[in-house]
Amino acid sequence: MENLKLDGTKSTPEINFDLESGILQIKGESFPENAAKFYTPVIGWIKEYLKNSTKEMVLEFEILYFNSSTSKIFMTLFDFLEKEVKKGKKIIVNWKCDKENETAIEFGEEFKEDMDLLPFNIVFL
Amino acid sequence: MKSRILSKKDSDKKENSLDNNTLKVIFAGCIAIVIALLFMSITSMVITNNAVVEKLKRSDLKNMAESIASTIEARIEKAVNASLILANDPVVIRWIQSSNEDEMTGNLTEDKMRQLANTFGFDTAFLTSVLTNHYWSYNNGKFELLDVVSEEDPNDDWFFNTLKIRKEYQINIDANKELNDTYVWINAMVGDPSAPLAITGVGMRLDDVIENLREESEDELKNDIWLVDAAGTIQLSKNQIYFGKALEDFLPDDTTASIIDPQKDTVSFKAMQYKDDEGALQDIAYKTIKDTDWKLIIQIPRSESMGFMKTIIWNTIAACMFIIVIMIVMFYLLTIKIANPYKRTLQLNQELEKKVQERTKELNEKNIKIQDSIEVAKRIQESILPSETEMQNILKEHFVIWEPRDTVGGDFYWVKNFDDGFLVIVGDCTGHGVPGAFMTAAVNAMLNHIVDEICHDDPAFILQELDRLMKQSFMKSGDELTTHDGLDAGVVFVSEEKKILFSGARFSLILLDKNGIKEIKGSRDTIDCLGEEEKSFTNKEIKKDKDVSLYLVTDGLTDQPGGSKGLPYGKSRLLSLLKTVGCKKMTEQRLEIINAKKAYSQNEMIRDDITVLGFKIS
The missing domain is CATH 3.30.450.20 (PAS domain)
Structure with missing residues (x-):
């Protein structure tokens, strides 16, 4: 497996996954026309990583704006991660957002509420 | 086609100007070379010429003259020596003293003269005695008494004049017009110059000397x-x-x-x-x-x-011409080599430009086509949406902001009047643009079906039915990740019996009354085509009071980034805005909201479709 690195665009976030540290960073804005198409390889990569690695995985989200398709994909991803944690994987999600970004905070809170096992931290910048 | 012909002409023109430029460069270069060469050649010619003239005057001419002069002077000196020998000969002196009577000395003198004349090539030898005034001459092998000089004869002036000068010898050059000859005569004194016995000497023709020189230098x-x-x-x-x-x-x-x-x-x-x-x-x-x-x-x-200078000049000119030709050829070749890549870059650039133009044209055509089709789609979408008259009839005091991000969009609003009240729905289908618009058309049909066939006064039930129909209608063709088609929606039923029912699928109702502004949240569940389980939406009941304003707002407005930090607009901001403008007329409220949105988003692009529907219960 190789490190995953995607440069950010106007409508897609920058994605940086460092194998060694096990940190996946998703940073920027996310409103691609076809969100599923954009995130499929990223989620595939996460699945592949979790299959092969026993290391702790940290997902850091720092998303300023995301559309509803993206939020639905994130929800799916968190559901999957929850199952993985149940299987014994060590995963942490850090949801980073600006104190004033109530939309992001609200989403973060909702995601957190839905997760029983997955450690979901809302981190204010 | 017309533009292509024009552009062909244009490129021809460019190419011509390119060639002209190359030629100009070559021409200018050649001129520079020619001027430099001419300047160099002329300068060196002038310098050479001056040096040669200087040399000619200082040495060549003098050397030549000196050699001619020394030839003549050597002949004269030889004649002087011969004359002096004759003058100092004791035998000759004795013959003179004998008044030319003594035969023996006379014969010896004749021998002497013959010897001198023949040995040194003099034409003649002579002796004129002061004692006898006899003029003896040896000429053409003959020794004879030629004349007796007398002071009366002007032809004999030379004799008496020479005696008066009293020098050891004297040279006379005598032009003899009759013979067309010039003679050099050496007159040497015999005896003491102050009391001479006789004058003797030799004579020679100078034209022989000149003739010799003439022969020598004839070809030169x-x-x-x-x-x-x-x-x-x-x-x-x-x-x-x-x-x-x-x-x-x-x-x-x-x-x-x-x-x-x-x-x-x-x-x-x-x-x-x-x-x-x-x-x-x-x-x-x-x-x-x-x-x-x-x-x-x-x-x-x-x-x-300076004749040889001509040769030098012609050779120099020939060399110059040769060098100029070589330089021009070399310069031309070099210029072609240098100019070519430049020319080719320009040509390549022109070709690329042409391609870009063609592509841009194609893109424009395609864009227009798509835009046209979207315009038609917009008309269709607008015709599905309730007309303004319809809205006016049902809602009375109201306003609608419906701003799809891309001409058409996934946001919609829907109203219908019934005997027992009216129904207002605002929805936000996933996606925007054409895919969003597709969804709104489908949802519109479903809603019509539900309210007409099943139920119209229970918002929660309507949402539930919508969810069921979605799952039924949209085939689950992909996995859970790729199938996110669905919608968020807020449904409000305002009954005639002083009751307002609201149910929302990830959608809130904002209520403004005398107590202030309030958000009535809907369910966190959305309507989609995932999962089998039935969703439970609930109705919120609101007392129907006069002067209650209700707002249904899609997330396009609250999520729109802007401001100094580029953060989303947010719900608090929206609530305070509505609280501020809520007392105004509906049309004014609409304007205020649009302006507030514009002011906040500034230069940020609009990220999503935006719909705000507000109405007042009267």
């Missing part, structure tokens, strides 16, 4: 040698036309004057130049022949002495 320079007497008359010349003529007939006056000036010391050669009648430059060198008052003048036309 067209020079001339003049012997000029003290009066300035040319007595001997290579060219007979000068014989007997005055020097001033041929030379400028000042030149003549300085040549024949007896005061001037001209022991060594002096060089001068003058222009003859034909304007040709002539160089002359002159000197006085030793021990005489005659002048030897050598004259050489400048064109002759």
